[in-house]
Amino acid sequence: MDTGKTATPGDADKQPRTERGRRTLRKLLDAAAAEFGERGFHETSISGITARAGTALGSFYTYFDSKEAIFQALVRDMSEAVKLAAREALAEPLPALERERQALAAFLRFAGEHKEVYRIIDEAEFVDPDSYRQHYETTGARILERLREGARQGELRGDLEEAHAWAIMGMNVFLGLRYAVWGDGAMPPDRVASLANDLLTRGIAAER
Amino acid sequence: MDTGKTATPGDADKQPRTERGRRTLRKLLDAAAAEFGERGFHETSISGITARAGTALGSFYTYFDSKEAIFQALVRDMSEAVKLAAREALAEPLPALERERQALAAFLRFAGEHKEVYRIIDEAEFVDPDSYRQHYETTGARILERLREGARQGELRGDLEEAHAWAIMGMNVFLGLRYAVWGDGAMPPDRVASLANDLLTRGIAAER
Numbered sequence: 409m410d411t412g413k414t415a416t417p418g419d420a421d422k423q424p425r426t427e428r429g430r431r432t433l434r435k436l437l438d439a440a441a442a443e444f445g446e447r448g449f450h451e452t453s454i455s456g457i458t459a460r461a462g463t464a465l466g467s468f469y470t471y472f473d474s475k476e477a478i479f480q481a482l483v484r485d486m487s488e489a490v491k492l493a494a495r496e497a498l499a500e501p502l503p504a505l506e507r508e509r510q511a512l513a514a515f516l517r518f519a520g521e522h523k524e525v526y527r528i529i530d531e532a533e534f535v536d537p538d539s540y541r542q543h544y545e546t547t548g549a550r551i552l553e554r555l556r557e558g559a560r561q562g563e564l565r566g567d568l569e570e571a572h573a574w575a576i577m578g579m580n581v582f583l584g585l586r587y588a589v590w591g592d593g594a595m596p597p598d599r600v601a602s603l604a605n606d607l608l609t610r611g612i613a614a615e616r
Numbered sequence: 617m618d619t620g621k622t623a624t625p626g627d628a629d630k631q632p633r634t635e636r637g638r639r640t641l642r643k644l645l646d647a648a649a650a651e652f653g654e655r656g657f658h659e660t661s662i663s664g665i666t667a668r669a670g671t672a673l674g675s676f677y678t679y680f681d682s683k684e685a686i687f688q689a690l691v692r693d694m695s696e697a698v699k700l701a702a703r704e705a706l707a708e709p710l711p712a713l714e715r716e717r718q719a720l721a722a723f724l725r726f727a728g729e730h731k732e733v734y735r736i737i738d739e740a741e742f743v744d745p746d747s748y749r750q751h752y753e754t755t756g757a758r759i760l761e762r763l764r765e766g767a768r769q770g771e772l773r774g775d776l777e778e779a780h781a782w783a784i785m786g787m788n789v790f791l792g793l794r795y796a797v798w799g800d801g802a803m804p805p806d807r808v809a810s811l812a813n814d815l816l817t818r819g820i821a822a823e824r
Binding site for chain 1: 656658713735738739741742749752756763767770771772773774776777778779780782783784785786787788789790791793794795798803808811812815816817818819820821822823
């Protein structure tokens with residue numbers, strides 16, 4: 409998964425100090441995403457990752473102590489990439505509900521291009537539970553911050569709280585699973601995002 | 617997980633024919649839920665399941681060929697139990713939105729009492745992907761059927777479709793994860809369900 413960003417996962421003392429080192433680390437993380445995504449954690453080997461990355465085994469140990477360590481770094485890298493995908497879509501100031509629509513559309517496009525992101529983050533529940541929980545807690549906190557900003561601007565209800573953010577996060581995750589990962593592309597991201605946004609805007613009750 | 621129901625998973629030719637057999641099968645499934653929930657699939661053993669169930673190893677093989685087979689039966693049993701938990705709450709005819717509120721509250725109570733249900737269904741993504749997908753597809757279809765019934769009764773919008781059902785399912789799953797499984801009980805099921813239902817009723821936009 410090349411997000412075009414320089415990754416900075418892992419221990420502070422194992423950060424690459426050169427541009428070449430950063431490229432190697434990126435190659436290892438991208439190869440790890442492909443290997444873990446295809447084979448799952450248990451069937452993936454460090455030598456499989458370095459073979460795919462085209463790096464020497466020694467390069468791996470320059471940055472990571474173990475398969476667990478690169479998996480953890482990868483979950484954090486993907487969590488960051490999910491955040492950045494939404495943030496890029498939100499570069500311009502937008503009305504609060506339109507912001508949610510754009511964030512979901514960007515997430516759906518990202519998930520469609522990186523289908524392995526679901527399998528890897530889901531497997532973190534078993535391989536690295538802290539990273540799994542952290543991914544959802546930080547994502548939920550980010551959504552809540554946007555909702556509160558919308559409330560301050562008078563565009564959203566003033567009584568929104570954490571449960572609303574988790575409800576929206578769950579909507580987004582399941583719509584991504586159904587239409588971006590399992591879908592056949594029959595429902596494009598913009599249409600899925602508009603349907604979900606319409607639900608957020610006016611609910612599902614019949615007009616009275 | 618004693619749901620008080622007689623389970624009927626597994627191959628058709630391995631169904632228990634006596635009440636005693638049904639009790640043994642139920643004990644095996646409940647022991648499997650506890651073992652898989654605590655240890656995960658890879659660390660669970662058949663002998664650990666039979667020891668916990670208090671049954672002979674031979675009883676296990678009367679009903680299941682392998683650890684994979686009981687895991688698959690358990691996922692289907694849990695999927696059925698989730699369905700029944702909602703259905704019992706919906707025994708009486710209710711207005712469409714109240715029906716969704718009660719279904720979510722019942723699911724949250726169920727998940728709070730059977731926290732292992734998340735870990736087991738989530739692990740099915742890796743151990744038994746077909747059962748994982750089937751669980752969500754049948755749950756989504758059930759929600760969609762309720763939404764369509766509500767539309768027929770003139771209580772819900774007439775344009776609701778599968779994506780709305782998946783959005784609601786995602787909300788429910790994530791609210792269960794946050795408040796029933798990870799929560800400290802500070803947000804009781806009825807309050808979580810009411811907040812989510814309020815979102816479905818009127819959306820999150822400020823009143824104009």
